[in-house]
Amino acid sequence: MKWSFFDAMSYALLYEELSSPLHLLDPRAKLLYVVLTIAVSVAVSRLDALLLVLAVNLAVLALYRNLIARFILLLRGLAPFIAIIVVFNILVSLAFTSVSIAETVATQLRSVTRIACLTAALLVLLSTTTPRQIIQAFTSIGITYTYVYPFIVALRFIPILFSEMRNIYDAQRARGLDFERGRAIDRVKRLTAIVIPTIVCSVIRAKDLIEAMELRGFGYSKKRTFYKPIKFRRVDVIFTVAITAVYLAAIIAAVTTPAIL
């Protein structure tokens, strides 16, 4: 089955209500995992060490039935954008710096690996944690929920946005707008036919959502209760320690051992 960009992105980021080991982890453990992945991806500059980090992330993804498949879908969806950035960087490096082609390509490979690591970690968080759980995690460390909610709700709407864009794309094609033919500049211009209705529909959706939230007491008090307490259990400690240990090993190895790649 051929996946369109919109279908792929919408499906890959969708939360699924299942009871997997990743669903059962404390949201704080998963948030910490994302933060650690970002930190190690930035700290390590050697490709072999980054590949080790990626391998760890792939192992985490494998804990849940279809996360690897979704990861591939997500990367495929992002591929055109990543490719544009990589080509642009290579061209700029070659045109304006004295860095060799090999080194430039290696730098871009490292960047792509970093993106893959971050994508994997975020995918674990978003596919197995509800926005409410993430808010609960932030609230438990003293951050007021009214500040966090808008960002988290925005995350929840990403798959819906892609699904809406898909409908708009279909509606425009149905009246003869061809997004796949013509010069690149014309194709980019045609994208306004998707972008403008998407913005209009998103604004309407956001307005409805704000009204619904206000009418159900959002912001009624600075505090908020949570009907299910979250607990940092032994399994969360083991997960966090294991991830930290492997990431530390990657950093140490990158500093102390000769590069393999």
Add this chain to the structure above:
Amino acid sequence: MSGRAIELKGVTYFYPNTTTPALEHVTLSIDYGEFVAIAGPSGGGKSTLARIVTGLIPHVYGGTLDGEVHVDGINVAEKGIRGIVGRVGIVLQVPENQIVNLVVEEEIAFPLENLLLDGQTILNRIEEVLHSLGIEHLRSRATNTLSGGEIQKVVIASVLACEPRILILDEPLAHLDPYTVRELLEILYRLNRSHGVTIVVIEHRLSELLKYVSRLIVLDRYVVADGEPRDVLTTIVNSGSGMGIEVPQVSRLSAKMGGGSVPVSIEESLDVFSRLLSRDDGCGSLAQYGAGEVKRAGEDPVIAAEDLWYAYPSGRAALRGVTVSVYRGEFVAIVGANGSGKTTLVKHFSGILKPSRGSVKVFGRDTSSYSVAELARHVGAVFQNPLHQFFNETVLDEVLFSARNMGIRDAEERALSVLRYFNLSHLADRSPYEISVGEQRRLAIASILIYDPEIVVLDEATAGIDFSLKMELLKLLVDLVERGKTVILTTHDIEFITYAPLDRIIVLNDGRVLAHGPPRELLYSDELLVKARVAPPQIPVLVKRIGLDRCARPLNEKELYSILLPGERR
């Protein structure tokens, strides 16, 4: 003032930057325990009233509000939304836009957590409300996997969890199939009867709703009528204005026959009509509007789907071996419950979706060999939400855009002529976002017809529009058919299709074709309609109950009336 659930005195409201009031001198009161319907034409101020009662106006929308608004004893205009949170629950027009959380249980807990209730109380309330709405099975479901009817119930559950004394629902039935409509109204009736919740339903689809409500208010900027549903309907249908309300067909029939007070349900109308309609002496002159037959079976179809299967990327099969043909000049309706595969099927006709298995041919050529843009020259498709199409600055540009896409010569001249045909030329310089819902619907069709496709496909074109706009739309479609176009529409609005001179109905259920044939055959088949979860329209039910269906099979009140009084048939 505190004795009433809702009390408005002399309320006039202007939206910001407008000079015409959305509501004018509205005075009305609703007592605790009432079940009230508020109807009226699109743009008549129904949703504005809901926003005023809940404090969204003026606190979120701004504008100028005069008069007094008291809800559950609270002066809402003064206290705002916070004053009535938890006391008044509201379900807004598009329920899926109101879902904040990803899991049903979390969605129900959301307002309770905001109101600082403790964990155990919240869990108890979740259980109670899931039980009372009969949706325990949805508790752990992700909200993005729910059907339209399920979403509606979850939003209601979330509102009810606060134990409000007043529940307001703004057009809750617009996007639901008739079976889900009935299910939802039963729930509301139960809440009203056993829990004493005051219920206000804003709606223009009244046929089913009127069986449950004790009072009907008609609003068109001011209160046009208010009282017992039968009296209000009698006033409305006898005035001939209709007020955009979908008056039950039996009420229209009664009014046409000059029967004084109109019945509001089939049961009520049986007494009156059985005397008039029953025939002991055979069919006599009544043998008209027979079952009808499928036309043009011998011709080559313009669209032919053969053993069509389609599965969405998630793996869910939406179409399972569909085989249908549509012939040149036919007027066809595809009906079925929510999720039966109607939209998926017509997306195959316009090439937007390609079959997972099987084939779809348009004018004998496989759609997989066409690009969507190429196919659009033959099949003009208008989807449910017109806003998905619009992005130009003016109405004229919107139509011109399609014309230029298709390389139409004299595009401007053609565009102006199409706008005239659709009665939109006076809006040519306005933004497509500023015009009314009915005008947007017409514009969406106009921007397809500018390039004159042979086949026109409309997906749920009547969702959310009032009765007069539906009839306006039908006139356009009939005109297209008379001009030789093939028109295909998908709908779950069965009352609407009884007014359409359809050649054929295709009934879908769970991705399969359950039946196809002439309307007079299918809409008189109880077994089929039950299987397809499609509620039968009122006139066929009435005719069958009286036993007249062996003689004639009228579909709407006009046809039945012409049978009774053939001399007056037009």
